[in-house]
Amino acid sequence: MQPFDYVKPNSLEEASALLIEHNGDARLMAGMTDLLIRIERGFFHPRLVVDVKALPGMRDLLVVRNGDLRIGAAVTMNEVALSPTARSGWPLLAEGCQSVASYQLRNRATVGGNVCNASPAADSVPALLCYEASVHIFGTDGDRTLPLAEFITGPGRTALQRGELVTAITVPAPARGAAGKFLKLGRTAVGDISVMNVAVLGWPDKATPSGSQWRIALGSVAPTVIRAPEAERILAANTSMAGIEAAAQAASDASRPIDDIRATAAYRRDMVRVLTRRGVEGVLAEIGEQANR
Amino acid sequence: MRHDISFTVNGEPYNIAVESHHNLLQVLREQLVLTGTKNGCSEGECGACTVLLNGEPVNACLVLGVEADGHEIVTVEGLATDGHLAPIQQTMIDAGGTQCGFCTPGVLIAAHALLQRNPNPSETDIREGLVGNLCRCTGYTRIVDAVFEAARLQRVSNQ
Ligand SMILES: Cc1cc2nc3c(=O)[nH]c(=O)nc-3n(C[C@H](O)[C@H](O)[C@H](O)COP(=O)(O)OP(=O)(O)OC[C@H]3O[C@@H](n4cnc5c(N)ncnc54)[C@H](O)[C@@H]3O)c2cc1C
Numbered sequence: 001m002q003p004f005d006y007v008k009p010n011s012l013e014e015a016s017a018l019l020i021e022h023n024g025d026a027r028l029m030a031g032m033t034d035l036l037i038r039i040e041r042g043f044f045h046p047r048l049v050v051d052v053k054a055l056p057g058m059r060d061l062l063v064v065r066n067g068d069l070r071i072g073a074a075v076t077m078n079e080v081a082l083s084p085t086a087r088s089g090w091p092l093l094a095e096g097c098q099s100v101a102s103y104q105l106r107n108r109a110t111v112g113g114n115v116c117n118a119s120p121a122a123d124s125v126p127a128l129l130c131y132e133a134s135v136h137i138f139g140t141d142g143d144r145t146l147p148l149a150e151f152i153t154g155p156g157r158t159a160l161q162r163g164e165l166v167t168a169i170t171v172p173a174p175a176r177g178a179a180g181k182f183l184k185l186g187r188t189a190v191g192d193i194s195v196m197n198v199a200v201l202g203w204p205d206k207a208t209p210s211g212s213q214w215r216i217a218l219g220s221v222a223p224t225v226i227r228a229p230e231a232e233r234i235l236a237a238n239t240s241m242a243g244i245e246a247a248a249q250a251a252s253d254a255s256r257p258i259d260d261i262r263a264t265a266a267y268r269r270d271m272v273r274v275l276t277r278r279g280v281e282g283v284l285a286e287i288g289e290q291a292n293r
Numbered sequence: 294m295r296h297d298i299s300f301t302v303n304g305e306p307y308n309i310a311v312e313s314h315h316n317l318l319q320v321l322r323e324q325l326v327l328t329g330t331k332n333g334c335s336e337g338e339c340g341a342c343t344v345l346l347n348g349e350p351v352n353a354c355l356v357l358g359v360e361a362d363g364h365e366i367v368t369v370e371g372l373a374t375d376g377h378l379a380p381i382q383q384t385m386i387d388a389g390g391t392q393c394g395f396c397t398p399g400v401l402i403a404a405h406a407l408l409q410r411n412p413n414p415s416e417t418d419i420r421e422g423l424v425g426n427l428c429r430c431t432g433y434t435r436i437v438d439a440v441f442e443a444a445r446l447q448r449v450s451n452q
């Protein structure tokens with residue numbers, strides 16, 4: 001492996017300055033669970049890795065004044081998965097984080113790293129898309145905030161510019177009465193990377209014909225994690241058995257999977273339909289129950 | 294590039310210089326010659342390299358040695374006290390939870406950590422807690438038995 005130096009800056013300004021000074025030869029690191037493997041395999045050749053974990057605010061996990069959950073970029077998967085606040089208020093996200101690899105790995109893997117790595121199989125991203133999370137970016141030209149859907153621009157690609165780093169992700173509180181299901185298909189029952197996954201979030205809303213609103217995100221079936229807006233629209237109109245079938249089909253049609261070592265495209269497309277249907281039925285059972293109470 | 298670090302391993306303080314690109318697993322095995330911790334994949338998949346970092350299990354192959362600065366590490370060599378095996382070590386032997394032994398140091402550390410956070414685990418808790426520790430020999434059943442028995446012993450001795 002090509003040697004690299006390590007630095008643990010004390011301020012965001014210093015981290016940003018290091019990135020600019022080393023002009024492409026410096027790379028940010030959090031838990032290193034993606035990065036070190038890529039360096040070892042020779043995909044990345046940094047001369048310097050810049051550890052973000054001790055930077056101010058990076059380890060925050062708290063509900064801020066407007067009710068959003070603020071997740072510092074270096075908060076680990078276990079910290080979210082085991083947080084009573086996240087589990088009660090943002091259970092879909094807690095489930096996504098809980099599904100990542102093993103307990104040991106979740107002690108190191110961060111949500112920020114998962115998002116910045118921008119893999120279509122990133123298991124925190126479907127939930128974050130359903131909750132319409134935002135990504136907070138620090139740069140020497142000032143801070144900016146982007147919707148997550150705009151932050152991830154392609155497989156392994158983000159909207160980060162030179163010298164920029166992610167400081168936090170904020171996740172709006174779901175609507176009252178919301179319920180979510182994260183269904184992940186791996187080669188093993190737990191612990192494997194997603195062959196594909198589906199996140200479904202639904203909540204009661206009297207203004208829609210079906211009496212409910214929906215968000216559906218699909219992982220590992222397109223170059224990035226995607227939403228399935230047509231399926232969401234169908235369910236807002238109709239949650240009868242026919243509506244659910246049509247939505248599941250629309251989600252499947254929205255996917256653009258590939259054949260790879262984990263599964264064929266055809267299998268993935270089929271599983272999007274199956275898991276979307278199961279997810280919607282699961283959510284309906286929960287929000288229906290609440291509505292009847 | 295060498296960095297001076299101070300950390301404790303199994304309660305012993307160390308002040309050493311480590312290469313910035315060396316992982317904690319290399320530092321433990323090659324510099325401290327604590328070869329109990331194994332390298333099965335170097336990619337976070339197998340768990341043979343599992344150690345405790347400030348009491349929590351991590352894959353030492355994905356932690357840089359320099360990151361251990363100021364922290365406490367426990368390896369499999371640190372589980373026994375005064376020559377007495379920890380309960381999980383004894384029950385692994387008794388249950389036949391180890392064959393070739395390559396996965397065992399990592400399994401022991403992961404199981405030890407699981408029992409610290411959950412003194413009364415179900416079979417599902419045990420299997421999920423050890424999902425990051427691959428074993429090519431035992432078929433896992435006897436490892437699960439060993440963890441159950443260690444949990445029972447731990448509860449009895451805490452009563
Ligand atoms: C064995 C194994 C199993 C895995 N299983 C899963 C799984 O089931 N599900 C899943 O989703 N992932 C899985 N992963 C992938 C990985 O663990 C996750 O993507 C993890 O969340 C990455 O976080 P990290 O902190 O380790 O990131 P790092 O490796 O430190 O960084 C990842 C990328 O993000 C950049 N980066 C990090 N922090 C910032 C920041 N603050 N600002 C800007 N850029 C930044 C880095 O430069 C790098 O390019 C697995 C990995 C391994 C090794």
Ligand code: FES
Pocket residue numbers: 331332333334335336337338339340341342343352353354355
């Ligand atoms: S050697 Fe670290 S997980 Fe395999």
Ligand code: FES
Pocket residue numbers: 390391392393394395396397427428429430431
């Ligand atoms: S005992 Fe041989 S790998 Fe587990």
